[in-house]
Amino acid sequence: MSITREENADYGRKYKLAKKRAVLALYGSKCNRCGFSDERALQIDHVWGDPELPRNAYGRGSTGLYIKILQGSVPKEDYQCLCSNCNWIKRAESIVEHNTRAKSRKLVVILKSTALAVDQKHHKYGAQHHIGGLA
Numbered sequence: 001m002s003i004t005r006e007e008n009a010d011y012g013r014k015y016k017l018a019k020k021r022a023v024l025a026l027y028g029s030k031c032n033r034c035g036f037s038d039e040r041a042l043q044i045d046h047v048w049g050d051p052e053l054p055r056n057a058y059g060r061g062s063t064g065l066y067i068k069i070l071q072g073s074v075p076k077e078d079y080q081c082l083c084s085n086c087n088w089i090k091r092a093e094s095i096v097e098h099n100t101r102a103k104s105r106k107l108v109v110i111l112k113s114t115a116l117a118v119d120q121k122h123h124k125y126g127a128q129h130h131i132g133g134l135a
């Protein structure tokens with residue numbers, strides 16, 4: 001008995017959907033932010049995820065991650081169920097936050113070097129003023 005290519009593809013889709021449903025059920029089958037519950041737009045999201053982490057970081061697409069969560073080989077609390085809208089919004093917010101942090105780090109470096117330069121100038125001129133004052 002052999003199975004056709006279509007049957008095989010169908011089996012793959014059913015397998016992936018079953019894994020996805022099982023994982024979504026672990027997280028209440030609804031979006032953690034807005035409560036949206038249509039499974040077609042629900043995704044498993046890494047709570048502290050780097051927005052630049054490649055989507056295939058776990059291999060085999062999302063199914064690889066679903067299997068890891070179901071097996072308990074990754075901590076369940078590191079993930080949450082989000083709808084695509086909330087996931088995109090979260091991604092946009094974390095990119096803004098990431099850029100803001102990077103900018104403020106740069107600003108601190110600039111401020112520190114400016115403060116140092118002012119401090120050195122102050123010592124230089126301060127000493128001259130002091131000498132001037134004595135004369």
Ligand SMILES: [Zn+2]
Nearest residue numbers: 031034083086
């Ligand atoms: Zn949502």
